[in-house]
Amino acid sequence: MEEIGKTMKFTKNILCIGAGYVGGPSMAMIAYKCPDYRVTVVDINADRIDAWNSPHLPVYEPGLDRIIKKTRGVNLFFKKDIENQIKENDIIFVSVNTPTKMYGQGAKMAADLQFCEKTARQILKHSRSSKIIIEKSTLPVKTALAMEKILLSSSKGNIRFEVLSNPEFMAEGSAMNDLENPDRVLIGSRETKSGLAARNKLVNIYARWVPMKKIITSNIWSSELSKLVANAFLAQRVSSINSISALCEKTNANIHEVAKAVGMDSRIGDKFLRAGIGFGGSCFKKDILNLVYLCNQYHLHDVADYWESVIGINQYQQERFVTNILNSLFGTLAGKRIGILGFAFKADTSDTRESPAIYIARKLLAERAEIVISDPRALKNAANDLSDIRGGIQYTENPYKAAVGCHALLILTDWDLYRKLNYRTIYRSMIKPAFLFDGRNIVDHEKCFKIGFNVYPIGKEALTHF
Numbered sequence: 166m167e168e169i170g171k172t173m174k175f176t177k178n179i180l181c182i183g184a185g186y187v188g189g190p191s192m193a194m195i196a197y198k199c200p201d202y203r204v205t206v207v208d209i210n211a212d213r214i215d216a217w218n219s220p221h222l223p224v225y226e227p228g229l230d231r232i233i234k235k236t237r238g239v240n241l242f243f244k245k246d247i248e249n250q251i252k253e254n255d256i257i258f259v260s261v262n263t264p265t266k267m268y269g270q271g272a273k274m275a276a277d278l279q280f281c282e283k284t285a286r287q288i289l290k291h292s293r294s295s296k297i298i299i300e301k302s303t304l305p306v307k308t309a310l311a312m313e314k315i316l317l318s319s320s321k322g323n324i325r326f327e328v329l330s331n332p333e334f335m336a337e338g339s340a341m342n343d344l345e346n347p348d349r350v351l352i353g354s355r356e357t358k359s360g361l362a363a364r365n366k367l368v369n370i371y372a373r374w375v376p377m378k379k380i381i382t383s384n385i386w387s388s389e390l391s392k393l394v395a396n397a398f399l400a401q402r403v404s405s406i407n408s409i410s411a412l413c414e415k416t417n418a419n420i421h422e423v424a425k426a427v428g429m430d431s432r433i434g435d436k437f438l439r440a441g442i443g444f445g446g447s448c449f450k451k452d453i454l455n456l457v458y459l460c461n462q463y464h465l466h467d468v469a470d471y472w473e474s475v476i477g478i479n480q481y482q483q484e485r486f487v488t489n490i491l492n493s494l495f496g497t498l499a500g501k502r503i504g505i506l507g508f509a510f511k512a513d514t515s516d517t518r519e520s521p522a523i524y525i526a527r528k529l530l531a532e533r534a535e536i537v538i539s540d541p542r543a544l545k546n547a548a549n550d551l552s553d554i555r556g557g558i559q560y561t562e563n564p565y566k567a568a569v570g571c572h573a574l575l576i577l578t579d580w581d582l583y584r585k586l587n588y589r590t591i592y593r594s595m596i597k598p599a600f601l602f603d604g605r606n607i608v609d610h611e612k613c614f615k616i617g618f619n620v621y622p623i624g625k626e627a628l629t630h631f
């Protein structure tokens with residue numbers, strides 16, 4: 166297959182550095198939509214590249230398999246020879262990880278830009294022709310300036326680099342649909358002649374399948390900042406509804422009814438108003454911390470405090486979920502068996518990064534509970550997340566097996582399959598009184614109560630038999 170790719174005539178050669186959750190799916194979509202482009206994805210992690218080239222992709226995303234089958238080895242290639250690929254390609258997406266910095270100045274707040282900077286230096290070292298470098302990673306505002314400074318730091322004859330910002334807005338679990346039908350594509354550039362020319366080249370790539378009215382352009386700093394702000398706004402909505410869920414539980418108001426009434430105001434909108442155990446995922450917390458750090462750097466401390474409170478409420482929501490379990494189970498979890506349904510940070514992904522389930526599982530274990538974790542896709546990652554803990558944890562894909570002999574069952578991920586379980590069968594297999602904590606409000610609470618469960622939803626009155 167590879168040979169076919171090499172002999173075909175391609176109209177553009179595109180490279181992506183970073184074969185993760187963003188690099189793999191987003192480049193697969195470009196290859197799928199533009200069969201005349203040759204798209205190559207490289208990574209320093211050789212195992213990841215091997216996995217992309219195998220039947221077991223390193224990322225689970227509905228619809229990804231189908232697109233990879235159509236493109237891999239035809240015009241999409243996963244490779245390890247980063248240096249050569251830099252030489253051979255003129256358009257380079259940078260999609261490396263930008264985690265929270267865990268050391269030195271800005272520790273636990275600022276973005277760790279070491280992977281990004283290393284990539285810029287590598288590009289500089291191995292380039293033999295002019296290139297357009299596209300920031301796809303989420304970066305603090307003004308990072309493009311640092312990239313430019315590195316790329317312009319040593320004279321290389323006539324070689325020119327133009328840096329663009331093209332943040333990715335896809336969400337995991339719906340990535341393929343988000344990439345195929347994005348709400349918008351944002352491209353930021355310098356407003357110079359060469360900057361605008363580079364921007365147009367990228368616009369033309371997306372225009373192959375995205376309507377022009379959805380491709381928006383801006384100055385490069387607005388583009389970088391918009392990405393952080395979009396994530397901060399989304400996370401803020403989740404924290405807002407979660408904060409109100411606590412009040413609902415005290416006042417017998419129902420969070421579903423409140424969210425519906427509030428969300429029907431067209432100025433507010435009905436999306437992202439699902440109360441739960443708090444947001445997880447690799448980006449919301451990291452990007453807000455990054456925003457907070459930036460605000461503080463510019464001495465905007467009140468603005469920083471405002472955004473930091475979004476994370477505060479998220480932590481509060483997870484803590485109060487555990488406290489509620491402890492109080493409801495008569496103040497002790499020691500020796501009790503607790504089943505966890507769902508470990509991924511949301512449905513339809515195997516990703517567990519920053520999943521609230523990690524915090525909740527650790528808290529239960531600290532109370533000396535025995536836990537059984539079930540998830541249709543994320544058990545491998547769950548075992549990694551808890552690999553430092555000895556004993557007290559079992560894993561099973563089968564939710565019915567997980568429930569057997571449990572005192573309580575917790576729903577921590579909104580997998581559709583958990584809506585459809587036979588809760589009567591599950592109830593029969595559990596220790597009585599049986600408790601059900603629905604951290605995602607996805608089951609029929611009245612029905613489960615009638616079956617015999619003591620049911621604890623989020624933001625709704627508990628239904629108990631006591």
Ligand code: NAD
Binds near residue numbers: 185208262335
């Ligand atoms: P990831 O950790 O899954 O993938 C990043 C990859 O980059 C890793 O495989 C790593 O080995 C590789 N890498 C690091 N340095 C490298 C180098 N010098 N050369 C080659 N490869 C290198 O991360 P991700 O989830 O794909 O996120 C990437 C970026 O996209 C982040 O900035 C993130 O904030 C942003 N983002 C993520 C999502 C998402 O849903 N995961 C969505 C939008 C934006």
Ligand code: UGA
Binds near residue numbers: 448512
């Ligand atoms: C989020 C954004 O939605 C994407 O636009 C962005 O590109 C991405 O972050 C990123 O930069 O990484 P993602 O984290 O994959 O995407 O998933 P979301 O659907 O946003 O969910 C995030 C978390 O919020 C999940 O834990 C989810 O369960 C939770 N959530 C979401 C709620 O608790 N309630 C809601 O109403 C919505």
